[in-house]
Amino acid sequence: MDREENKRSLLDSFVDQVEAGIHAQEMRASIRAELEDHLYNQVEEQMDKGMSRSKAEATAIRHMGSVNTIAEKFNIVHRTRFPWLFWGMIAILLLVSTLGIWAVQHTVNGNYAVRSLLDRHLVFLGFGLVIFIIASLIDYRWWRNKGWLLYVTATGLFGSGQLIGDEVNGTGYWIAIGAIALDVGFLTTFLFLFAIFLIISQYRAEYPELSIRRELVLPFIGIIPVLTFVISSQYYAVVVYLLGFILILFIHSFSLKALMIGAITAITIGVLAFLSLPSYQIQIERLEAWGNHLLGHHTRDASALLYHLQDLFVQAGWWGKGWVERADIPYPHSDHILVVIVYAFGWIVGLGVLVALLGGLTWLFRSSYQVKQRFGRGLMLFISCYVTIPVIFNIGGLIGAVPMNGATLPLLSYGANSMLIWMFALGICTNIYMRKDTLPQHEARWDRTVVIGKGR
Amino acid sequence: MKVSKEMLKGSTVMLVLSMLEQQPMYGYQLIKRLDAQSNGVFALKEGTLYPILHALENEGHVEAIWSEAEGRARKTYYITDKGKKQLQEKTEEWKLFQVSLNRVIGET
Incomplete structure (x- = not known):
């Protein structure tokens, strides 16, 4: 023996x-x-x-x-892969963002110099880097069963915004905590979508063969956020949310029937809620103005800002106007940072920004398909699409392809909240990429999540 | 007659992909078929085949599924469309190399 x-x-x-x-x-x-x-x-x-x-x-x-x-x-x-090129693109965007905010503070008409935008930006850039590093180091699979926790957190955040927040410009709520202001709309959009992605991933892993009844029940967790955004008049947020929600269902290979029913239900509820609000008339007027712009019927008021911003782009030239001449923008929202950057530093820098942005997006999409592990691939693909949405809306708004909408370019805004969310999301993508060759494709419980690109 | 390790190293990926293009195989099966079809010329050190298969899997040139066979877990590899394209490129590269080499050897 x-x-x-x-x-x-x-x-x-x-x-x-x-x-x-x-x-x-x-x-x-x-x-x-x-x-x-x-x-x-x-x-x-x-x-x-x-x-x-x-x-x-x-x-x-x-x-x-x-x-x-x-x-x-x-x-x-089977070694850890470091996304040096991606980190380089992030660094470029952060540098340009810092230059742009410096330019906003020093070149724009108004009292921006006293608002210490740059100081605030640098502080939150620091926080953002810390969050990026932490998110890069935490095993992304740790988030898998945190879906409901995040959903409740997002709901609680939204509720807090309604109760104790300050309404800004008639839309959206901000919660002030000391010197920090939390943009409830921006934060909850991502949190809700992230939570729903995790919830549906977990559900699909447990029930790989979904009946049509189950397929229709799941999207209903997505309806509540629609109501929250519409009620608080955050129309850009609701569009982003709906697109993200449909994307999540698509990534998880819900049937076309369930996708359409879910999307139509969400949109219908959103529209009905929208029409019940007093502010809907203003939004209709804005849409009409954009429609007139598309048809070539230029109206002074509604499209004035758009034409002014486009003029500033043209005036910039290859090398910009420098930091002495002021870009005359009445109120440079974060969605106008690119205009400020281009006006100050020229088309050459603007092109560089676009190359870095598009390069980063391309890297995200390509890398997501290199991830063997299905949950990681789906999550990275979702974040890639989520990052792309504001790019399309921002640039589309600046060229008049879509109505001006307040969308900010990822990492290129002076909002603290967006910096933190983007750095968190990109940190998760970094972690997924770093682990892509050190994890087996199939794990005992999670190998049945159906994700586009690889099938079951 | 065996070929040198250096010559074999440069063509291992092409050999593995061409075997998998014939049919899906698990590692041991692939080694044996390769040995048989090459009359023993391409006799890989068996343990080093698996890192090659894993690298091809990471790159998306092959996919694999686990099954149970003879009471053990078995991993069977399949070539993907990307792998077929890679094989085609490698084959064309090899043909060019072969023609050029024959031309040089012929001239000497």
């Missing part, structure tokens, strides 16, 4: 040594299983040829090669 155990342990000993040399701990079990299958196949073949078991095992191990070489080669494949 002891001789039999000693003979059996020769293969185990070999595999143990290989396993111990592999740095990616979560890959060890699957690598072990694969090597054991190979070794036992080899042993069986040799024994069929008449070899004794001990000789067959020794032969099998000899054919495998050196333990150190095998482990080394596995470590080259």
